[in-house]
Amino acid sequence: MDFRLSLEHLALQKKARDFVDQVLVPVEMECELNDGLSAETLARLNPQVLEWGFNAINHSKEDGGQGYDVFEQTLINEQFGRVTGAIWDVVWQPAWPLRYATPAQREEYLLPTNAGKRRDAYAITEAEAGSDPRQVQTTAVKVPGGWKINGEKWFVTVGDVADYFLVHAHVDGDPDLPTVFFVEKNLPGVILKRTPLYTHHFAFKHPEYIFQDVIVGEDKILGEIGQGYNMTKDWFVEARLGIAARCIGGATRALEEANDYAANRKQFGQSIRDFQGIEFMLADMAVEIMAAKSMMYRCAWDMANNYDRKLAHARISACKLYCSEMVGRVCDKALQILGGRGYMRENAVERLWRDTRVDRIWEGTSEIQRVIIAGQIKKRGIGVYTDWF
Ligand SMILES: Cc1cc2nc3c(=O)[nH]c(=O)nc-3n(C[C@H](O)[C@H](O)[C@H](O)COP(=O)(O)OP(=O)(O)OC[C@H]3O[C@@H](n4cnc5c(N)ncnc54)[C@H](O)[C@@H]3O)c2cc1C
Incomplete structure (x- = not known):
């Protein structure tokens, strides 16, 4: 057994640490004092994430990510954990299930998200469904040409800046058919309910959203029905x-x-x-x-x-x-x-x-x-x- 890190791993670790110290740590107090980062700061940091090559470290190069393996991702995440205010979340790591996107979904969601042009938020938790996701009450019912979604999601991290959600809903209200849907934030019926305050002062918010008779197309299922x-x-x-x-x-x-x-x-x-x-x-x-x-x-x-x-x-x-x-x-x-x-x-x-x-x-x-x-x-x-x- 050789437990030493290779020279490449040490170099990656140093690069991640330098990025954290030079780019993320300087905005810590802004985040702390304002309970988040301003749009201007986020706009300034976004290109730096790309310049340093830390966008989508968890996705493949073919999909516009960095193609790091899990060990390399871990070395980077360890350094990211040094920064306060969860400013590490400015460095987007799009939801891993996006790799199940169809070719059309890949063009519409995965590629622009990995490139930092779009942002996803993953919405599972509800008032009655926390540790036990079978209690999810959000439903998706088939309608001509698509699906009608009704429900309410809590703790939607990055929900303030995301432009689309991956919503975990039960088809026909059946807990054996949990399914993930792409839901654009600007669709009619997507309503911001409230934005609670939390113990930490996080770079982004964790708002609650209501989905009221939201209609999405048939092509908006990520993966398979029941596989959510x-x-x-x-x-x-x-x-x-x-x-x-x-x-x-x-x-x-x-x-x-x-x-x-x-x-x-x-x-x-x-x-x-x-x-x-x-x-x-x-x-x-x-x-x-x-x-x-x-x-x-x-x-x-x-x-x-x-x-x-x-x-x-x-x-x-x-x-x-x-x-x-x-x-x-x-x-x-x-x-x-x-x-x-x-x-x-x-x-x-x-x-x-x-x-x-x-x-x-x-x-x-x-x-x-x-x-x-x-x-x-x-x-x-x-x-x-x-x-x-
Ligand atoms: C800051 C923040 C951000 C979050 N971001 C997201 C997000 O982006 N998307 C999302 O979907 N969710 C998000 N969540 C929700 C998070 O995943 C849930 O809070 C978590 O799963 C626990 O659910 P709960 O809060 O409903 O607690 P509950 O499930 O109600 O649990 C309450 C207590 O009961 C205990 N308990 C429950 N079941 C058992 C059991 N079987 N045995 C023993 N003890 C048990 C729990 O451990 C806990 O101590 C976020 C939460 C926070 C606080």
Whole structure:
């Protein structure tokens, strides 16, 4: 086994870090103070994403993406996780199920989205359907020439700037027929209900939308009727790994900040890092990151090398669970080391502490990850997690 990164991987990692430091970090305080980024800032950042070659890192070169494998994407996402305010989301990674687009949908949606000319938002969650997507109430009913969609979606991330949605609806209200539809935002009957405020100050919003008798054409189904949930669940494998990677990036930045602060801050005539109470926190943080990162690189490497997808799904649930809980512990300690300054929003540590809380909730809560892991143990035995194969 050789666990070292290749020179190419190190160069990619450095490029992603430089991009984050030079392009994304400078707008962090704008995002924090205004609860988002202005249209002017977004218009300025968009061409830089293209210039640096970070648009659609998760799609193939033929489809206008960067063609990075999952390990390379993980290296990039880890660096993206360093920035606060989820400004990493400015760097679009269009929904992975878009690769199931028909040739016509590819021209209309996938290619322009990968090129940064269009933006998608994925709408599954509803008031009654969170962890349990079978409770989705949004319906799609066949009408002459197309489909009529009725329902309401919550937490539509990037819904403020997206120009189309991928709406998860049940055909004829049948939970066995979950299906994803392309819905243009400017269609009659697409109504912005409200834009709630959240714990974090995110680059974009998570509005709620009503779909009232919205008519879409027959050609607006992504994939097959009834395949919506499987397609989305399959995408969650990569999406959860992406979250885990960003958690590692966020935790690493928090540790860097805390380590620097502890070296320079003097109380009682000495650096606070010389107090064992502080030093031990730094040690625990470093060990936690090391453990989480080893797990994440293993999962990412397996995925990039076409490892059995079901096993990858089982292990990546564990990775998402561990990394998202780890970043919470690390940021909390970092905040404690910064003392009162750690509680000031102008400090990255405070923002990371808030920003990363959602990683235990979206793309499957920590409890849902445990449900998956426990189910895998029952089905396949503990070796999925404890053995090395
Ligand atoms: C900032 C943000 C952005 C989001 N963006 C999007 C988006 O773009 N598109 C989208 O579709 N959704 C999005 N979501 C929704 C997100 O995926 C859901 O919030 C998440 O799936 C949990 O659903 P819920 O909030 O309804 O909680 P619930 O499912 O109601 O869960 C409530 C609590 O019960 C627990 N629970 C539920 N079932 C079980 C079980 N079987 N065993 C043990 N405990 C259980 C949960 O873990 C949780 O603690 C977003 C959410 C947030 C906060």
